[in-house]
Amino acid sequence: MPIVWREQMSVQNDLIDQDHRYLICLFNCLELALDRDDYLTLLPDFFQQLLDYTKSHFTREERIQLKMNYAKYMEHKQDHQSIIAEIEEINQKIQKCVNSSDPNIDFPVNADVLLLARKWVIDHILKADRDMIPLLKTLPRNFQG
Numbered sequence: 001m002p003i004v005w006r007e008q009m010s011v012q013n014d015l016i017d018q019d020h021r022y023l024i025c026l027f028n029c030l031e032l033a034l035d036r037d038d039y040l041t042l043l044p045d046f047f048q049q050l051l052d053y054t055k056s057h058f059t060r061e062e063r064i065q066l067k068m069n070y071a072k073y074m075e076h077k078q079d080h081q082s083i084i085a086e087i088e089e090i091n092q093k094i095q096k097c098v099n100s101s102d103p104n105i106d107f108p109v110n111a112d113v114l115l116l117a118r119k120w121v122i123d124h125i126l127k128a129d130r131d132m133i134p135l136l137k138t139l140p141r142n143f144q145g
């Protein structure tokens with residue numbers, strides 16, 4: 001089921017919100033791709049996009065956190081690093097799957113992607129990132145760090 005952006009998901013910062021909207025959009029695209037029979041031809045590019053965009057989003061978010069002296073900066077950065085590690089791990093599985101000469105190769109990629117979506121979007125964007133709200137509320141919405 002697609003994740004639909006709602007105002008309640010806002011962290012009160014335009015740049016971070018915009019990134020989160022785009023990341024949710026990428027996840028919805030991935031989910032749609034997984035429903036197709038030819039998903040293995042689509043997955044590598046979509047997933048690579050997700051990895052690249054997640055990395056650049058984390059860089060922007062951490063820059064904002066540093067500039068506003070966010071107390072949970074280190075803890076939050078570790079969360080980001082573990083998410084990147086998980087995305088990279090799944091990315092490797094996908095590459096292995098795509099490059100395999102065995103047409104019957106079976107990888108639990110779908111389950112991994114959906115589980116990651118839940119963890120990343122629901123747990124991180126909707127929980128951990130929301131801890132920044134009290135501090136972000138004290139700054140202009142267009143604060144970019």
Ligand SMILES: [Fe+2]
Pocket residue numbers: 016020057061125129
């Ligand atoms: Fe974020």
Ligand SMILES: [Fe+2]
Pocket residue numbers: 061076080124128129
């Ligand atoms: Fe974050």
